[in-house]
Amino acid sequence: MKLLTRTTLIFLLYASVVAGVGSFVYYSLIHKLYYAYVDRTLSRRKLRVQKALRLYLHSPTDLAYWHQLDHNVEFVPLRALPARRSDQFSIRPMFNELTGQQQPYRQLAVPVVFQQRPYELQIRLSLLDTQSLLLRIVVAGAGLFGVLGLGMFGLQLVLNRRLWQPFYTLLEQLQQYKLNRNQSITLPATPVREFRELHEAVQLLLRQNQRVYRYQKEFTENAAHEIQTPLAIMRTHLDLLVQAPGLTEEQAGYIENLMGVTQRLTHLTKSLLLLAQLDNHLYFPAETVDVAATVRTQLAQLQHQLAARSIRLETEIAGSVPMRIHRGLLEVLVSNLLVNAIRHNVAQGDLVVRLTPEALTVENTGQAQSLQDAGLFGRFHKATDSPAESAGLGLALVLQICSNCGLPLRYTYVAPGRHRQQVQLRLSSEEG
Template sequence: MLAGALLFSVLLVGLLVLQHVLARRLWAPFYHALGELQKYKLDQHQPVYLAPTRIPEFKELNSALSLVLNRNQRIYRRQREFTENAAHELQTPLAILRTKLDMLVQAPGLTEEQAGHIETLLDVTQRLTHLSRSLLLLAHLDQQLFFPSETVDLAATVGAHLRQLHEQAAAADLTLKADLAPTVPLAANRALLEILVSNLLSNAIRHNVPGGEVRVTLTEQMLTVENTGHACALPADQLFVRFRPGPERPPGSVGLGLAIARQICETYGFLLSYHYEAPGRHAMRVRFK
């Protein structure tokens, strides 16, 4: 009985080991394809390589995966190139259009009605210029292009933008309040950080109410930009969508400010979130650590 039990145990263990080895060998193409999918990035330039196999089912799977992934890469590259080319090509005609409109405003004999029409065209031209630059920046951020980093004092950057926006806030009957840490060094690109701070502050001023306030708090872990506004929470899942429509979107806004802010935060591993506190206080928080 002992000999029979020992022999049965040896056979069972041997069978399990053989089954495991055969299963790993047979499923090797599947695990290789799974590993390639986990490493796959839409913006990579190299085509996806899937190991050849003699198993018909895995051959069909690899063929279908290669077709879908390569086609998605091709479509992504075309859309990215279109966005870049459109944004670049729009800059020159828009600059010429703005120059001609400025010259037309200064022309003698211009009536008040004509000046009003030209002023409207200037505003539209300015909006188109801002839109093309924003699209170009988003295209660069989507591609995860290299932006040179340096040690930037975020406290100084926020303070400088608050001083620049003081007159704009006063014209809108808003009060600016700031509680900033003495220094908050961050390793990032200076221009991108300035765009992030500018977009958050401009958004807080644009979506405010007469007689309201903008409160900015900066610590070593987090930047908070809080503003008064409508007494209801905004849809948090839609705030960072590009070209988001809605009644709360003011005239003249291109709808890309918060989308750009989120993309910059994702580039550096920051966490951008929206919070609402009654009555009517909206806050954008950027957590660094």
């Protein structure tokens, strides 16, 4: 969830709670104020009625006549004056002749004495439209609050998008940034100080990363040149020594051992340099490569190793599986998978290679236990049955290439004693 969306949802939730509670409080307050107004009106009318009792009314017949003229004023005879003398307000439902229905009245009841006879003076005020009036007032207030809230929500959304636009522009540039392309990161003009400080911090971080990247790239290139050149000279001189006259059998054995060590150093150097390039995310240009042709080529080159160990090969390769990838990386990936399956296979074992447009699967016989937790893809990891010339970088290179190219890699132990490496190809193919 985006920060703006989360913030907006929090504000919206807060506004909803405030609107609900506020409407209830607003209704209660209006209700209380309205009843206070009605009670004051009844109290004033009581004073006028009491004044009329003293000045204008002379007999109980006048009281009955008044009630006939105004049904909201009634004198109810009492046997005796009650102990209470304070005004008593209440809600009284009564039949309304105009509407023909029961309706609520607000009533003020107070004891009075007229011509030395006790009465209860009852003054009423109709509340027929009170609930409707209060409801309309609350609805109007809630509507006004809702319009205000929605307006603030919309205004905040528009302003946030405009104010945060520089941030999203900066984020988009960072997502597309490549160290090897020496791109510049720009920030649109913005009055927000935090965004300007973020841009400055990003610029400083990128300059530092570019400097480290250049140093590592130069080191990798220099190491490739400085290490491979002496190794090539050593191989050349060893070849000359083998062809030299008068070479004894003991000397030939020493030279053969040195040539093996040199070959192993060459392979180790190339693997380490490729790992360094992958770790530094160097740019490997992609092209459309036929994976099926690459697999067939690598299998043809490994026929001698398969025959030397009497390994039975079973293949199921699709006619053509095109995908966009760096050709050299694909060759290293396929070669290391196959070589690893041959090296760690058993004599007269099985090697199954399947290729579909979705996945490349290499399955071989081997140790009768799972290698899931044995650091299979770790660098310089060597199993107990690994030959001496193995550098322990084959599967580490496979994992790094798959990670850089977006190809999911999965290891599965298939009992008894069968190990399966599977590289998913569909994802990368679709992206290309």
